[in-house]
Amino acid sequence: NRRIVLASRPHGKPVDDNFRLEKAPLPQAKDGQLLLRTVWLSLDPYMRGRMSDAPSYAAPVQIGEVMTGGAVSRVVESKSADFKAGDLVVGSTGWQDYSVADAKAVKKLEGAALKQPSLALGVLGMPGFTAFMGLLDIGEPKPGETLVVAAATGPVGSLVGQIGKIKGCRVVGIAGGEEKCRYAVEHFGFDECLDHRAPDLDKRLKAACPDGIDVYFENVGGAVFDAVLPLLNTKARIPVCGLVSQYNATGLKDGQDRLSLLTGTILKKRMRVQGFIIFDDYGHRYPEFAKQMSEWFEAGKIKFREDIVEGLESAPQAFFGLLEGKNFGKLVVRVGQD
Ligand code: NDP
Known part of the structure; x- marks a missing residue:
């Protein structure tokens, strides 16, 4: 062994x-x-x-x-x-x-x-459950709204995008590299996907979200969140699922303290920012996910x-x-x- x-x-x-x-x-x-x-x-x-x-x-x-x-x-x-x-x-x-x-x-x-x-x-397990509950229970996407999610070709992000499309949102993904971005659009059905490694993410994201951002499903933090923050709409919802860009960090980065920009934006835009840990917060709702996901999956609506x-x-x-x-x-x- x-x-x-x-x-x-x-x-x-x-x-x-x-x-x-x-x-x-x-x-x-x-x-x-x-x-x-x-x-x-x-x-x-x-x-x-x-x-x-x-x-x-x-x-x-x-x-x-x-x-x-x-x-x-x-x-x-x-x-x-x-x-x-x-x-x-x-x-x-x-x-x-x-x-x-x-x-x-x-x-x-x-x-x-x-x-x-x-x-x-x-898709049929923990990451799928995470995408499902975080997006639907905290993100509350509505038809016609704009949803942004990074790590768009990973198990959580790809499913967040696909459920967002099922719910009638405009879905903009963010991923590392052109190949992943193309795949997010062609295979997972995202409306657009932007490469976070290419320059001017903030400008490209603004162009991709002409009506602002209503739901930002937070998977990565860091530079992606910096680009998202100014585009958030009043009453935007932010399920805070993960901050993978920070997991190897050894401390806070030096630089200007932007905490008051964040809290000021939360106040002025009256946003809902909520973290969750999937089984701790939603373990009791697993059957709901299993039933809906297997229906979507059997109907060919879910790609992976x-x-x-x-x-x-x-x-x-x-x-x-x-x-x-x-x-x-x-x-x-x-x-x-x-
Ligand atoms: P992925 O398979 O999507 O892998 C992580 C991805 O993060 C990488 O492939 C990469 O994608 C992206 N990434 C890494 N570094 C950076 C960076 N510096 N900037 C932007 N993107 C980066 O993982 P999962 O789908 O399994 O998980 C996605 C997120 O969900 C993670 O943050 C994870 O911790 C969280 N999670 C939270 C749970 C909870 O209960 N709260 C449960 C399960 C997952 P790319 O190349 O496209 O940038």
């Missing part, structure tokens, strides 16, 4: 030495537990937070502990009446070949995810893109790339066969 543990805490960008690949004996399942073989491991931006011991909404991974992560696994041995060997399940089982989990802590795959199990880590990396040992490098936009679609690692 191979597993990747946290070897040290990063300062700024994570590096190879922060992880260690270890061999360990196969774990044993007790009553009420399952022995699981990992098939697909999900890599997600929140994992950067777990590597750090700065105060957050979840406890950090301890040094020497297996890296935390969602995965789709095959049941090898079941000591629970609710599962049998061969079942596919999703749960937070970590960066390892085999794990033992309480039967209550995992969920059986169902519906479309049974045909393509990795989707239980993307995956970026597949081979082998558990490739997880650290792929994860570093995720924080810099090297992934193109939902990043998953194939750890075993479906």
